[in-house]
Amino acid sequence: WQTVLEEGASKLKREYKFKNFVEALAFTNKVGNLAESEDHHPDILLEYGKATVTWWSHNIKGLHRNDFIMAARTDGLYE
Template sequence: MPSDLRPGSCRACEGGVALLAEAEIRAALAELSQWSLQDQGLERRFHFRNFYETMAFVNALAWIAHREDHHPDLQVSYNTCLVRFSTHAVGGVTENDVICVRAVEQLLT
């Protein structure tokens, strides 16, 4: 796994991708402050000043998800967005989830 935050590129998966070991997930989380492992997924709550900024973030995130063909679960409200990446086909965290989390982090830098 790369030690920088460059996202890489997702591999197509319909269940043929290995889950990351807990040590691999913890190593990735050490580089990604504010993300946590929750219920077999990588999760972070983002806070914004208003609905416009929240929706701009959601739209940018949707573009990343479409480009990578790897889609998060989102919970959107006026000034927050809870983002959760998990590879549904295998029931946990894969390299694809880490790649997408890194891409989301780049939105904010």
Template sequence: MNPSLVQQRCRPVSGAPLADADAAALLAQVPGWQRVRTPAGQSAIERHYAFADFHRSMGFANAVAYLCNREDHHPDLALSYGGCTVRFNTHSVGGLSVNDFICAALVDALLPA
């Protein structure tokens, strides 16, 4: 049995991005995330988190930065007064890799269910 995404850690990846079917199966394991396209046209996953104020949004963004730096897999963050949008894709493969879904699960685990 494969460990859940939150139990895994990111590893260096290269080669081709995940096949659509593999990406869809992993996306099903991170509810609330959706597939999007980056400005460069690459496939990515993204989720918006809403907060009551800027202080909470900033605290969340800092926690995401710490966690993703530990994993050496860095997202694009869009921070606002009442929220933070997190987007992952893997530049080394030009699209999605398992690392994107691992980090999405780890980010979700920062907040209560």
């Protein structure tokens, strides 16, 4: 994960690689389901063979402990 500063907020960002579009879309759904279950939602950029996930907390315009937990759980979905 990289820490990036975007629009004045620190964010956690990681790119995940896949064989094709379908696998990247399946991962997007896994992350989306996790997000919905925790009511905490990342941005996900879906591209061919690639999904880039960005976590941060809108309310504090930055990173909360929870974002690091969600990042680790996102890694768990990739394995």
